[in-house]
Every structure is written in C-alpha cells, then in structure tokens.
Amino acid sequence: MERQILHVDVNNAFLSWTAVEMLKQGSKIDIRNIPAIIGGDESKRSGIVLAKSMKAKECGIKTAETIYQARIKCPGVQIFPSHYPTYKKYSEQLYHLLLEYTDKIERFSIDECFLDMTQYLMKDTLLNKAKEINKRVKEELGFTVNVGVAHNKLLAKMASDFTKPDRVHTLFENEIPTKMWPLPISELFMLGKKTVPKLYNMHIKTIKDLANSDKKILEKKFGKHGIQMWEYANGIDHAEVKYKPEKPKGIGNSTTLPENITQIEKLEEILLALVEQSTYRLRKYELLGTTVSVQLRTKDFEDSSHQGKLMEATANTKDIYQKAKELLHQMYQTPKPIRLVGVRIDNLIEKEEKQLSLFQNENSKKQEKLDKVIDSLKEKYGYQSVTRAGKLDIGNKIKFK
C-alpha cells in the first residue's frame, strides 16, 4: 500500500521562535522582518550563525558561518542569543498540534517532524491535510512552517525544502523529473560538501545526472553511500517513520574553550565537568555505557580521539572519569594548545538489563548512591550548583545546558 507522508519544517525555527517570544513579551518589533540572526557567543569563541531572517539571507548570510562574516555582509544585522528552553517550548506546541492528525510522528529534530498519515485519510486528501496544518500552525502558534507532501520520507523532505517560507509542496513520483531532477546535486539530502565536488569531477551536476548515472560505478567509488545517493536521486526510500522515541545510542558533551589550554591539569578539570554532564544525562535515561571516548581539537582545528572499553557497563561519574582521564593522558603526550575537549559514552545498554544479569560489587553500589544524591541536588537547585570543576576560573566559563 502506498504510504502517505508529510514533512513539517519550521521556517527559520530559532529566529521565528525568538520573534514570537519577543512579541509575546511586548516587543514592538518583529525580528522576522528585519535583518537579524540568532548567533552563538563570540566571547566564548562560538560565534556562528544558527538561524537567519529572510532579510539577513538576502544579504548573503548563511547558516553556520561566523558572526564576524555576517556583520561584514550586513553591517546593520541584529544579533540575538540562542535560548534552548524557548525552542523546546515551541517545539512541544507544534508536536501537540500535529498529534491531532496522527500519533505516528517522528521528531527528526527540534524543528522537523515526519508524519505517517497512511491510516488517517478517510475522506480528505493528503494535500488538504497539509494545507490545514500549515494554516493552523500559523494561526494558532504564530510561526510558519513548510509542509512537504509525498509517498516517502525522502521526497517529503525534499518537497518541504523547495520554496520558503509558509508553503506546501507536493513531490509525487510523477513530479520527480520536473520538480527534483533539475536541482543541483548539492540540494539532495545526504550530499554534503565533501561528496559534491567528487561528483562534479565525474560530470554529475544535477540530481538528474545522478539519477541516470551507473549505480555500480557509484557503489565502487562511494560504497553504501553511493547506492543510497543513487536511490535518493531516483526518489527511492523505504525508511519508516520512527514514531516511537528511541533511546540514544551514545551520549556525549563537548565544549570549545574560551581560550586555548596547554596544561593537562586544566584539561582534566574540563574533562571532569564534561563527564559529569554526560553521566548525569546517562542516568536520567537509565542507561549504562561501556565505551568511553575523548576528543581533542587543537588550535589549528586538528581533531583526534581515543576510545577504550570499561570492564563493565556503568553510569558512574568516577569510573567513567577514570577511563576518560587515562585516554586523555594517552593522547596528550606532548603539550599543544587545545581548543576543544569532548567526551562520549557509547555501547549503551538498559540499566535493568545489567541488574537482571549481574550483581554489582559494593564499591560500584556506593558510587551509584553518591551520584544519585548529586543528581537530586541538581534537579532541585539547577545544574551549576554541584559542579566539581567550578573551582577553576576556566571551569566557570564553560556553559552548561
């Protein structure tokens, strides 16, 4: 049976949501109508553009470029800080409105959802539902969305990306040659800045070129990715709408340091703060991890990582920090200026799984109790209240979510 899929994409999400929030608080200006961006904090060396208004886009400002560059392109551009709780709030509002149409919703990111409408179309057409969603979100929530209408996720996502803002586009199989094939390959989902130049060298410039090229040759050159890009170019995608929230496969935190660090003692302090954040989230999910990895980025943007396995799965701050510290020392033999430190925990299992199969030793039980107490303090008084890295100057400058 043919599937009926919608992709709902909030237009300039972070900026629109900030605009709606400001208006609600009595602001006289709507930042959607002026050259404006949402940006990181330049003093913390995270000054990149996270979202832009249409007027800012007209100046040539692009997402992910530096605020410095944005200012050169558009000297009068207004810059607003990002505020995750606000985005979360509006994302929830959108999700709840969409739930009135189907419970088969995949939250692809904070501002994008896929809806599987296959079983929910009695009399109405998919297109009419899309138009209704588009209208209702604007009227009831105060921001606009693009809605892509298609028979699979890839085509729905491509459709929602066509022209913006506040539009509904269809991309059915018979429309592929006219609506999708003329586009440059850079527009195809999953083709990024590394692959596009390689395809250009093969004289593949449009999605049509890619669709008509030899699948075998693509496979030889790009492996699995080659097959996938050929299928996408031909509008083939069998992926399901994953509407059941999945537990994460890995949890990590990283931070760009306000200034480069060369002293390993200071790197250890940062690492501990990051481990605390990550294990706190791990425990909230009731997950345990076995693989710990540490990531470093030098001042010259050279990335490196090291990983190692723990004897048994855990979410204890102490055990994971111990491993992380060991890895840090392994990879930091000769001092060099470090710009970013990160930690990740992978190979996650359910806490219950381990409790059923093994009994814990006394020491790890004690650690677990300690972490529990700290976690409950964090819940009560906020994250910053109990951070062991707070002692150092540099530690105070790291931002916590």
Added chain:
DNA sequence: TCTGGGGTCCTAGGACCC
C-alpha cells in the same frame, strides 16, 4: 577562518581466532 554542539552511520586497518 574571528570556524558550535549534539548526534548517526560508515570504513579502513589491525589484532586475533580457527
């Protein structure tokens, strides 16, 4: 280059085993 942070998935190469 004044270049974020959180993810997922894939791959190449090495170790090890039979």
Added chain:
DNA sequence: TCTGGGGTCCTAGGACCC
C-alpha cells in the same frame, strides 16, 4: 617460510544531518 583466507571485534577518523 617464497607466510591462506575468512570471520569478528576493536579503534580512529570521517561524512553527514540539524
């Protein structure tokens, strides 16, 4: 020793997404 072949697991790094 003119040194197999396949499978699995692990690690480091890379590509991509929002």
